[in-house]
Amino acid sequence: MILAIDSSSLVASVALVDENTVIAEYTINLKKTHSQTLLPMIDEIFKMTGIDKKSLSAIAVAQGPGSFTGLRIGAATAKGLALALDIPIVGVSTIEMMAYNFNHCNKLICPIMDARRNQVYTGIYECAEDALKQVEKDAALSIEELIDKIRSIGKEVIFIGDGIPVFQELIDKELEVKHCYAKQHLNRQQSSALAVLGLKKLAEGKAVVSDNFAPVYMRMSQAERERLENGKENES
Amino acid sequence: MSYSNQEQKDVVILAIESSCDETSAAVVKNGREVLSNIISSQIDIHTLYGGVVPEIASRKHIENINPVIREALKEAGTSMDEIDAIAVTYGPGLVGALLVGVAEAKAIAFATDKPLIGVHHIEGHISANYITHQDLEPPFICLVVSGGHTHLVVVSDYGKYEVIGRTRDDAAGEAFDKVARSIGLGYPGGPKIDKFAKEGNENAIKFPQAVVTGAPLDFSFSGLKSAVLNYINSCEMKNIEYNRADIAASFQKSVVDVLTSHALRACELYHINKLAIAGGVAANSAIRASLESECEKRNIQFYRPTNILCTDNAAMIGAAAYYEYVGGIRSGYDLNAIPSLRIGERQ
Numbered sequence: 191m192i193l194a195i196d197s198s199s200l201v202a203s204v205a206l207v208d209e210n211t212v213i214a215e216y217t218i219n220l221k222k223t224h225s226q227t228l229l230p231m232i233d234e235i236f237k238m239t240g241i242d243k244k245s246l247s248a249i250a251v252a253q254g255p256g257s258f259t260g261l262r263i264g265a266a267t268a269k270g271l272a273l274a275l276d277i278p279i280v281g282v283s284t285i286e287m288m289a290y291n292f293n294h295c296n297k298l299i300c301p302i303m304d305a306r307r308n309q310v311y312t313g314i315y316e317c318a319e320d321a322l323k324q325v326e327k328d329a330a331l332s333i334e335e336l337i338d339k340i341r342s343i344g345k346e347v348i349f350i351g352d353g354i355p356v357f358q359e360l361i362d363k364e365l366e367v368k369h370c371y372a373k374q375h376l377n378r379q380q381s382s383a384l385a386v387l388g389l390k391k392l393a394e395g396k397a398v399v400s401d402n403f404a405p406v407y408m409r410m411s412q413a414e415r416e417r418l419e420n421g422k423e424n425e426s
Numbered sequence: 427m428s429y430s431n432q433e434q435k436d437v438v439i440l441a442i443e444s445s446c447d448e449t450s451a452a453v454v455k456n457g458r459e460v461l462s463n464i465i466s467s468q469i470d471i472h473t474l475y476g477g478v479v480p481e482i483a484s485r486k487h488i489e490n491i492n493p494v495i496r497e498a499l500k501e502a503g504t505s506m507d508e509i510d511a512i513a514v515t516y517g518p519g520l521v522g523a524l525l526v527g528v529a530e531a532k533a534i535a536f537a538t539d540k541p542l543i544g545v546h547h548i549e550g551h552i553s554a555n556y557i558t559h560q561d562l563e564p565p566f567i568c569l570v571v572s573g574g575h576t577h578l579v580v581v582s583d584y585g586k587y588e589v590i591g592r593t594r595d596d597a598a599g600e601a602f603d604k605v606a607r608s609i610g611l612g613y614p615g616g617p618k619i620d621k622f623a624k625e626g627n628e629n630a631i632k633f634p635q636a637v638v639t640g641a642p643l644d645f646s647f648s649g650l651k652s653a654v655l656n657y658i659n660s661c662e663m664k665n666i667e668y669n670r671a672d673i674a675a676s677f678q679k680s681v682v683d684v685l686t687s688h689a690l691r692a693c694e695l696y697h698i699n700k701l702a703i704a705g706g707v708a709a710n711s712a713i714r715a716s717l718e719s720e721c722e723k724r725n726i727q728f729y730r731p732t733n734i735l736c737t738d739n740a741a742m743i744g745a746a747a748y749y750e751y752v753g754g755i756r757s758g759y760d761l762n763a764i765p766s767l768r769i770g771e772r773q
Contacts, residue, residue: 267529270530
């Protein structure tokens with residue numbers, strides 16, 4: 191049994207999943223702080239299902255990219271649970287877990303998360319037999335850079351994620367490759383997909399001790415970036 | 427209200443503090459006995475930036491928090507099963523930093539089915555006095571001075587706080603940081619000025635007192651800070667050499683005098699003969715010396731936490747949480763970080 195936690199974007203989603211069944215999944219997509227929603231949601235799915243917390247074998251958590259604060263609320267929640275229950279953490283890329291909403295799909299799968307500063311957190315995946323294959327690694331890109339990459343691959347693509355409302359108009363205008371957008375029941379983070387991927391990674395031995403788990407931000411803090419830039423200026 | 431521990435079972439609290447740039451966890455028994463108090467400081471990295479960078483602080487907290495908690499339990503020789511409640515600072519402080527501790531504490535409380543207690547950071551600082559002074563009981567006056575806070579508080583009972591004086595602008599610690607920067611001492615300003623001032627003459631320059639007309643217990647440090655900066659500027663304009671140690675000593679004297687006079691006035695107005703200090707600036711040796719000698723003259727009992735308990739630490743949170751625990755206060759799983767939480771306020 192695995193508990194999956196995602197709070198990488200506006201969506202908060204938690205799920206209890208075992209080898210065969212998605213037993214519970216609770217997702218909200220509201221402008222409400224994760225700090226107030228996430229643990230009450232976890233409490234609720236355990237209460238509703240009557241599952242014993244001690245039967246968990248790991249916590250799966252969306253590791254990033256995403257909102258810095260959101261990632262940390264998810265990570266700290268996972269770390270607290272893992273520490274107290276003495277179980278490991280499985281970190282899963284937020285981009286990969288979104289792509290995993292689809293299987294046996296013959297298109298490229300391209301999650302786009304609004305990363306502000308005119309960028310998206312993105313990656314390109316495709317379905318290979320039963321698994322998901324990474325075609326283009328996760329990164330923070332401008333939408334133009336992403337369109338160029340898809341153009342050069344030249345294969346039909348389905349977009350998912352909260353970058354759609356922000357960039358759909360631009361994509362439709364610039365991208366001549368055939369493309370479409372996931373319907374609303376599939377186009378956000380789903381912790382059930384995170385859980386299934388988490389179980390797979392757990393079986394592959396990719397879980398870590400909770401002490402060693404940290405989010406993957408894909409960006410430096412502003413202060414670090416500025417310090418680095420100033421350093422370069424001083425050198426030149 | 428008083429609590430006798432003899433008839434009660436011991437209460438062991440695991441406390442977590444992450445409101446600024448220290449990640450800390452502690453195990454505290456009955457609010458007074460520190461079984462462990464682990465503090466992981468990030469000062470070195472923030473010094474590179476001349477102050478605490480909130481995003482970097484938050485990133486460090488998430489990396490450090492589990493090892494720090496594990497260490498606290500280990501040093502206390504306590505297993506998670508022996509813990510009675512989980513306490514955490516939920517404000518005031520840096521929101522991103524607070525959220526790490528809050529989410530962690532809630533998850534531990536949930537996983538272990540133990541009560542959760544959200545604690546006010548400053549109430550924690552005040553409660554550090556209970557650890558150093560086993561005999562201290564309310565009512566007493568507390569002068570809270572730190573990088574972000576300058577308050578005079580009446581602690582009328584355990585868990586009962588009333589703010590009777592506050593700063594109108596900068597906190598005392600902020601003034602220390604800014605003045606330290608202006609005379610090239612760097613960050614953090616408090617301890618550096620404290621040390622450097624010993625080489626200077628505190629009566630060399632007459633800086634203004636940080637008083638507020640019509641509010642005898644309030645403070646204002648921005649005028650004093652400006653006066654120091656103006657003094658340096660005018661010296662530079664006139665090409666006069668100035669003595670940095672004299673500036674540090676004279677500035678510090680001005681701060682110490684106003685803190686001392688206000689604290690004593692509070693004792694007098696409220697007819698309370700016990701005065702405590704708390705917060706990072708409470709470790710300043712000149713402030714301690716001044717309050718100590720003035721209190722002695724007036725027959726006021728003076729209390730101060732040990733230096734390590736003046737800094738941000740989780741033991742003080744465990745001390746404050748104990749009295750909340752006995753008072754029946756519990757937090758829900760929707761406990762949120764509140765960056766501007768007021769003293770005495772409960773979510």
